Amino acid sequence: MLFTIKKFVGGVMQPLPFLLLLMGVALCLLWFTRWQKGGKIVLSASWLILLLISLQPVADRLLGPVESHYPTWRDQQAVRYIVVLGGGYTYNPDWAPSSNLLNNSLPRVTEGIRLYRANPGAKLVFTGAPASGNPVSSAAVSGRVAESLGVPAGDILLLDTPRDTEEEAASAARLIGQQPFLLVTSASHLPRAMRFFQAQGLHPIPAPANQMAITSTLQPWEKIIPSSFFLSHSERAWYEWLGGVWQRLKGVKPAAHSPDDAQASRQPGQ
Numbered sequence: 001m002l003f004t005i006k007k008f009v010g011g012v013m014q015p016l017p018f019l020l021l022l023m024g025v026a027l028c029l030l031w032f033t034r035w036q037k038g039g040k041i042v043l044s045a046s047w048l049i050l051l052l053i054s055l056q057p058v059a060d061r062l063l064g065p066v067e068s069h070y071p072t073w074r075d076q077q078a079v080r081y082i083v084v085l086g087g088g089y090t091y092n093p094d095w096a097p098s099s100n101l102l103n104n105s106l107p108r109v110t111e112g113i114r115l116y117r118a119n120p121g122a123k124l125v126f127t128g129a130p131a132s133g134n135p136v137s138s139a140a141v142s143g144r145v146a147e148s149l150g151v152p153a154g155d156i157l158l159l160d161t162p163r164d165t166e167e168e169a170a171s172a173a174r175l176i177g178q179q180p181f182l183l184v185t186s187a188s189h190l191p192r193a194m195r196f197f198q199a200q201g202l203h204p205i206p207a208p209a210n211q212m213a214i215t216s217t218l219q220p221w222e223k224i225i226p227s228s229f230f231l232s233h234s235e236r237a238w239y240e241w242l243g244g245v246w247q248r249l250k251g252v253k254p255a256a257h258s259p260d261d262a263q264a265s266r267q268p269g270q
Contacts, residue, residue, distance in 0.1 A: 003163055006246075013242060014235050015053055022046040053234035054226035056218065062237040064213035067187035070206035075118055077205060081181035082119065083172050084112035085165065085193060086128020086138035097148040100141050104186045104210045109142050111209035112184045113149055119182075124151055125175065127159040127168040165189070166252070169196040178203060186210040188240050192247055198254035212236065 012018065023046045029039030052058045088102035098106055109126075116124045124146060128138025137160035147153055159175065162168040165185075172181075180203045185193050187208035197204040212233050 010239070010242060015050070015238055016231065016235065019046045019050045050231075051226055054228070054231040056214065056223045056227070056230045056233075059230040059233035059237075060213040060215070063188060063233045064215065066191070066237050066240050067208070067211055067213050069191045070187070070208050072211075073115060073182060073205070073207040077180065079119055079122055079181050079205065080179060081123050081125055081176050082112055082115050082207075083125045083127065083168075083176070083181055083183050083204070084108050084142060085168055085183075085185040085189070086126065086142065086162075087186070089128070089131070089138045089141045091134055091136040091141055097141075097145045101145055104189075105138070105142065106145070107210035108184055108186065109145050110149075111207065113146055113151060115182050115184065115207060116146075116151060116155070123155055123157050125157045125159060125172070125181075127162050127171065129161050129163045165193050165196050169193075169200045169202065172197065173200040173202055176202065180205055182207045184209055186212075186236075188212070188236050189243075192240060192243050195247060195252055195254045199252050 012021070022042055026039045026043035026046065029035045029042065033039070053062070085108065087105035087108060089100055089105055090102060091100050098109075101109060112124055112126075116122055126139040126142040126146070128142070130137040137158070139158040139160040143153075143156045143158055146156055157175070159168065159171045162171045178201070183190070183193060183197060183204035184207045187210060190206050190208050194204055194206055
């Protein structure tokens with residue numbers, strides 16, 4: 001029940017539903033009360049915020065610092081395990097396997113496969129419980145995609161009971177123990193995930209995937225036209241900020257590791 005409440009409240013607190021809720025309150029004030037000025041202020045502020053966070057310069061300036069904590073992994077340290085965290089998915093057997101991975105999940109899986117090929121003999125570990133009403137788990141869907149892309153079934157391990165990052169860390173601890181491993185998740189999610197895994201006494205090596213904040217050249221009109229695509233970037237930044245607040249309230253802190261562990265998480269020359 002607590003898990004469901006957490007997910008519901010977190011969903012409502014996302015920018016789009018929250019701002020639409022504020023606009024609804026403003027419309028009620030304008031139509032049904034004498035608080036006309038208050039209604040106009042709330043409606044105008046909500047509209048302006050929605051406009052701004054739907055623009056590329058604003059959205060990616062919010063998301064960029066969240067994603068920049070760790071560089072892309074490039075053949076630094078050989079490992080025996082590569083842990084790929086679960087994300088959005090569905091399951092339709094009539095679709096191409098990769099079509100069942102939604103949002104951030106496919107980039108995570110493809111990065112995990114790249115790292116698997118760079119670490120011969122490693123095991124590829126996928127996490128994620130079944131979504132409500134779905135007979136197939138997130139971990140299993142990711143594993144099927146990996147198999148369809150040439151990863152042998154014997155090199156795929158599934159942790160299909162964890163429902164969130166904290167549970168994924170606890171489940172990985174029972175499998176991996178104290179040895180270093182690559183932790184693959186979205187770049188924006190990785191700082192929070194690292195804290196959960198380190199709090200379990202584990203030694204994850206950060207391997208970001210699914211970088212979204214654009215710093216390369218764009219067409220001028222792409223920067224000034226509001227877009228749901230860039231709104232999703234603002235949503236991701238806000239989601240991770242909320243997750244970080246919740247993590248701090250729970251008192252989750254990374255374990256103290258040796259200087260060698262800190263060095264293992266850096267790329268050469270960093």
